Amino acid sequence: MAVNDHVDLAGFIEGVKRRNPGQPEFAQAVQEVAEDIFDFIQDKEEYHRYQILRRIAEPDRVVSFRVCWEDDNGNIRVQRGWRVQNNNSIGPYKGGIRFHPSVTESVLKFLAFEQTFKNALTGLPMGGGKGGANFNPKGKSDNEVMRFCQSFMNELYRYIGADIDVPAGDIGVGGREIGYMFGQYKRLTNEFTGVLTGKGLEYGGSLIRTEATGYGAVYFLRNMLATQKDGIEGKKVVISGSGNVATHAAEKINQLGGKVLTLSDSEGFIYDPAGISQEKVNWIKELKNKRRGRISEYAKEFTGSEFVSGKTPWGVPCDLALPCATQNELTGDDARTLVGNGCKAVSEGANMPTTLEGVHVFKDAQILFAPGKAANAGGVSVSGLEMSQNSARISWKEEELQRLLEDIMAGIHASCVEYGGRPGSKVTDYVRGANIAGFKKVADAMLAFGVV
Numbered sequence: 287m288a289v290n291d292h293v294d295l296a297g298f299i300e301g302v303k304r305r306n307p308g309q310p311e312f313a314q315a316v317q318e319v320a321e322d323i324f325d326f327i328q329d330k331e332e333y334h335r336y337q338i339l340r341r342i343a344e345p346d347r348v349v350s351f352r353v354c355w356e357d358d359n360g361n362i363r364v365q366r367g368w369r370v371q372n373n374n375s376i377g378p379y380k381g382g383i384r385f386h387p388s389v390t391e392s393v394l395k396f397l398a399f400e401q402t403f404k405n406a407l408t409g410l411p412m413g414g415g416k417g418g419a420n421f422n423p424k425g426k427s428d429n430e431v432m433r434f435c436q437s438f439m440n441e442l443y444r445y446i447g448a449d450i451d452v453p454a455g456d457i458g459v460g461g462r463e464i465g466y467m468f469g470q471y472k473r474l475t476n477e478f479t480g481v482l483t484g485k486g487l488e489y490g491g492s493l494i495r496t497e498a499t500g501y502g503a504v505y506f507l508r509n510m511l512a513t514q515k516d517g518i519e520g521k522k523v524v525i526s527g528s529g530n531v532a533t534h535a536a537e538k539i540n541q542l543g544g545k546v547l548t549l550s551d552s553e554g555f556i557y558d559p560a561g562i563s564q565e566k567v568n569w570i571k572e573l574k575n576k577r578r579g580r581i582s583e584y585a586k587e588f589t590g591s592e593f594v595s596g597k598t599p600w601g602v603p604c605d606l607a608l609p610c611a612t613q614n615e616l617t618g619d620d621a622r623t624l625v626g627n628g629c630k631a632v633s634e635g636a637n638m639p640t641t642l643e644g645v646h647v648f649k650d651a652q653i654l655f656a657p658g659k660a661a662n663a664g665g666v667s668v669s670g671l672e673m674s675q676n677s678a679r680i681s682w683k684e685e686e687l688q689r690l691l692e693d694i695m696a697g698i699h700a701s702c703v704e705y706g707g708r709p710g711s712k713v714t715d716y717v718r719g720a721n722i723a724g725f726k727k728v729a730d731a732m733l734a735f736g737v738v
């Protein structure tokens with residue numbers, strides 16, 4: 287067989303697995319995209335000839351480095367850090383940094399791959415990247431987190447820059463960590479540029495960046511429901527996670543008249559039949575961001591609620607579901623339970639929270655299902671707007687940013703509808719729509735560059 291003969295989908299996935307041994311998350315993310323792209327490019331010879339999907343699924347580079355730091359007891363600790371620069375065809379690499387003990391090269395490669403399509407969907411000029419370390423910030427003092435962030439940046443600074451690669455937050459990386467990393471970058475380079483997003487408002491951050499991912503996921507949900515002449519008001523909503531994305535999704539659901547029944551963390555979920563009101567969401571933000579506590583404490587604070595240890599919330603009957611914690615937190619069985627309980631729509635606040643089997647269950651049931659690369663793009667969109675503000679050395683007003691965020695989410699929804707039609711399906715296939723619309727933009731830029 288000549289090297290560039292077309293392989294079928296199974297052969298392609300087989301090759302991805304063979305070239306990336308022990309990287310199941312990466313293979314899963316590529317498969318989810320390839321299932322739609324193979325069909326789309328069937329009659330498009332150029333995409334085959336130039337091996338576009340094969341090239342997008344091979345990161346431009348993966349940098350891995352040692353991160354040493356000293357804990358409060360004087361012990362020397364050694365972690366591993368990475369930056370995956372997946373594709374910069376439509377703009378500088380852009381994507382978050384994750385600090386969590388579960389971080390591996392596979393996880394960051396899947397996230398950087400997904401980010402490439404997500405960023406293309408926003409319509410802003412951003413390529414795809416992701417980074418992180420297998421560092422566990424839980425239980426660490428402020429000083430330990432600071433020393434870790436500084437040591438991480440001592441190596442990362444060589445690979446990033448406002449026009450090269452612009453990291454931001456993700457799991458375990460919020461305003462505090464971005465502050466420490468930006469401070470170290472500035473010290474090392476003697477440069478004040480928009481090299482990170484999610485910065486504090488005092489030093490170049492953008493209004494509504496903190497809220498944008500959770501709010502955006504709910505705007506996307508609202509757009510999907512509107513296609514069925516439905517809305518969020520009066521709906522019962524199940525949300526997982528209790529971090530940045532989950533709490534702001536809960537906040538927006540409350541503002542739009544829905545009732546949030548659950549939130550969770552890695553130890554279990556809380557169920558509050560009275561609804562997790564805005565006042566309660568504020569209490570959780572304080573618990574998580576200031577006291578760095580656990581979600582189980584909620585059940586002790588609010589009578590009538592309960593904490594269910596070691597379980598995810600998908601068994602609680604609901605109209606709408608927003609997985610906002612982490613990858614593969616919603617299995618095929620969970621998806622069948624949700625569908626069986628009459629759930630009408632799912633909007634992924636997290637990246638790849640639904641397993642491939644779960645995605646197929648939602649597609650087959652023809653419920654409204656928004657994949658993370660479309661639904662959670664609000665965060666990186668406002669990051670893109672933060673980059674523009676930094677370049678122009680101005681700060682836009684909140685109203686303007688809110689309007690832009692809603693517009694961008696509506697634009698992504700429209701792109702998914704444009705490319706997500708499926709014969710015999712009564713609803714848009716948002717997975718297919720997002721994959722094809724994101725792919726097309728990056729692929730066409732790559733064709734323009736020739737073979738590089």
Ligand code: NDP
Nearest residue numbers: 457458499527528529530531551552611612636637662665
């Ligand atoms: P946070 O660190 O603020 O919160 C993460 C939440 O998810 C916590 O409640 C955490 O619980 C839970 N969680 C993390 N890992 C696991 C796990 N292995 N099993 C069960 N629960 C877990 O992160 P974010 O809210 O920022 O991120 C949540 C998701 O949203 C991620 O998938 C992220 O990639 C995605 N995302 C984030 C964006 C952003 O702007 N921040 C943008 C787009 C997507 P615990 O405290 O117990 O670890």
Ligand code: 2IT
Nearest residue numbers: 381382454456665666669
């Ligand atoms: O997954 C994501 O889109 C993020 N963690 C946000 C990335 C960013 O650059 O704001």
